[in-house]
Amino acid sequence: MPSSEFFYHCTCGGLLDIVHDFRGYDAEYLKRLFKERLSERMTPYASGVWRYKELIFPELSDEHIVTKYEGNTGLYASELIEKYTGLKRVSVKAQSENPSGSFKDNGMTVAVSHGKSLGYENFTCTSTGNTSSSLAMYASIANANSYVFVPDKDISMNKVLQTLAYGANVFSFSGTYDDGIQFLEKHSNELGLYVCNSINPFRIEGQKSIIYEIAQYLDWELPEWIIVPGGALSNATALGKGLYDLYSLGLINKIPRVAIVQAKGASPFHKMVNEEKKELTPEPFPKTRASALNIGNPPSWKKALQTLKQTDGITISVTDEEILDAKAIVDKSGIGCEPASAATIAGLRHLVSKQIIDKEESALCILTGNLLKDTDNLRYYHLENNPCTSFKNTIQYSNLTLYNISKKIIGKNT
Numbered sequence: 001m002p003s004s005e006f007f008y009h010c011t012c013g014g015l016l017d018i019v020h021d022f023r024g025y026d027a028e029y030l031k032r033l034f035k036e037r038l039s040e041r042m043t044p045y046a047s048g049v050w051r052y053k054e055l056i057f058p059e060l061s062d063e064h065i066v067t068k069y070e071g072n073t074g075l076y077a078s079e080l081i082e083k084y085t086g087l088k089r090v091s092v093k094a095q096s097e098n099p100s101g102s103f104k105d106n107g108m109t110v111a112v113s114h115g116k117s118l119g120y121e122n123f124t125c126t127s128t129g130n131t132s133s134s135l136a137m138y139a140s141i142a143n144a145n146s147y148v149f150v151p152d153k154d155i156s157m158n159k160v161l162q163t164l165a166y167g168a169n170v171f172s173f174s175g176t177y178d179d180g181i182q183f184l185e186k187h188s189n190e191l192g193l194y195v196c197n198s199i200n201p202f203r204i205e206g207q208k209s210i211i212y213e214i215a216q217y218l219d220w221e222l223p224e225w226i227i228v229p230g231g232a233l234s235n236a237t238a239l240g241k242g243l244y245d246l247y248s249l250g251l252i253n254k255i256p257r258v259a260i261v262q263a264k265g266a267s268p269f270h271k272m273v274n275e276e277k278k279e280l281t282p283e284p285f286p287k288t289r290a291s292a293l294n295i296g297n298p299p300s301w302k303k304a305l306q307t308l309k310q311t312d313g314i315t316i317s318v319t320d321e322e323i324l325d326a327k328a329i330v331d332k333s334g335i336g337c338e339p340a341s342a343a344t345i346a347g348l349r350h351l352v353s354k355q356i357i358d359k360e361e362s363a364l365c366i367l368t369g370n371l372l373k374d375t376d377n378l379r380y381y382h383l384e385n386n387p388c389t390s391f392k393n394t395i396q397y398s399n400l401t402l403y404n405i406s407k408k409i410i411g412k413n414t
């Protein structure tokens with residue numbers, strides 16, 4: 001039995017937020033501490049999240065930390081991406097290299113550690129597949145149970161299989177992520193389940209580490225723009241909060257501008273900002289091939305609005321075609337990502353072409369999920385959509401035909 005029940009909402013109905021007292025922290029001391037911890041091995045501080053424990057969850061005793069040394073992901077530049085976006089100074093942070101293959105691990109390690117510290121043994125989430133894979137992985141590491149609720153359509157089966165493989169109990173339901181959240185908000189406490197969706201403020205605290213790690217890697221000087229995809233808006237929320245921490249602690253001296261990119265078919269936040277509305281109108285039937293962004297009622301929209309205010313940020317939406325074309329570029333660059341992540345590259349290309357981002361400025365895109373998370377879209381883009389690479393035909397070629405065809409194609413490319 002948990003020692004105390006955990007609630008996610010304030011009595012006003014809004015989501016809870018965690019406020020730290022950073023008084024007494026010195027920027028130079030923190031920089032030294034975080035640098036020293038880069039050489040840690042097999043202690044919680046070897047994690048790219050817990051390295052920054054003082055800024056995330058200082059009160060937690062180390063024995064409660066459930067970690068898989070998440071974070072510590074690559075920061076890359078690519079000529080292909082530079083050409084595609086039209087920006088000379090662009091880099092990508094590959095959260096896709098996290099242990100379960102998505103940025104969710106940065107937040108999940110903190111949420112599961114917190115739940116365990118309260119004595120919970122039963123964890124839950126609703127998910128389009130990445131949150132559930134991440135939760136299932138950490139719950140198993142913690143010898144706990146996970147119960148996850150996934151929509152019965154428009155999500156990637158690879159992610160559901162990954163979730164099952166890690167040992168979760170999976171319930172599929174008819175509806176979207178938004179319906180799943182409503183269900184958990186109503187029933188989780190009664191069922192004794194600890195919710196690991198991003199309505200849980202500990203998820204947001206953990207996800208702040210993404211921007212901490214980027215800042216530390218870049219010697220505390222950030223690019224002019226940071227671009228994130230927007231679904232439930234947890235990433236955008238954590239980014240704004242993390243940037244504010246870094247700035248108020250004196251670890252950076254300038255806050256970059258944030259651009260949040262939504263998929264056109266699931267863009268209620270962008271619409272609200274664009275139409276200068278005060279309240280978000282939920283999209284009842286969100287629909288995008290970037291299934292991780294298939295969210296019509298993002299729980300964290302108020303917090304994400306705060307990010308826009310604090311960073312002089314902007315929003316944009318991009319079509320599925322733009323997302324898949326941008327994804328093909330990221331994949332071909334050798335970095336790779338799932339469609340939702342590529343929304344950032346598609347968005348950046350748009351912003352540069354509209355001169356909202358100047359060609360001389362610098363930008364960093366956060367790639368949120370791994371290339372292999374969604375093979376349906378790979379099949380659609382590279383096989384179904386492209387007669388040249390139809391495996392059905394290739395297998396039927398005789399050796400001689402194959403030799404002649406490949407010689408022709410290779411000759412054209414060299």
Ligand SMILES: Cc1ncc(COP(=O)(O)O)c(C=O)c1O
Nearest residue numbers: 231232233234235292340368369
């Ligand atoms: C791979 C991936 N990218 C982007 C997102 C959107 O992030 P957020 O919901 O924090 O806006 C998600 C899921 O939420 C995701 O799984």
Ligand SMILES: N[C@@H](CCOP(=O)(O)O)C(=O)O
Nearest residue numbers: 127128129130131197198232
């Ligand atoms: N893409 C997400 C949906 C948002 O989930 P949350 O963790 O922010 O609640 C997923 O993978 O489920």
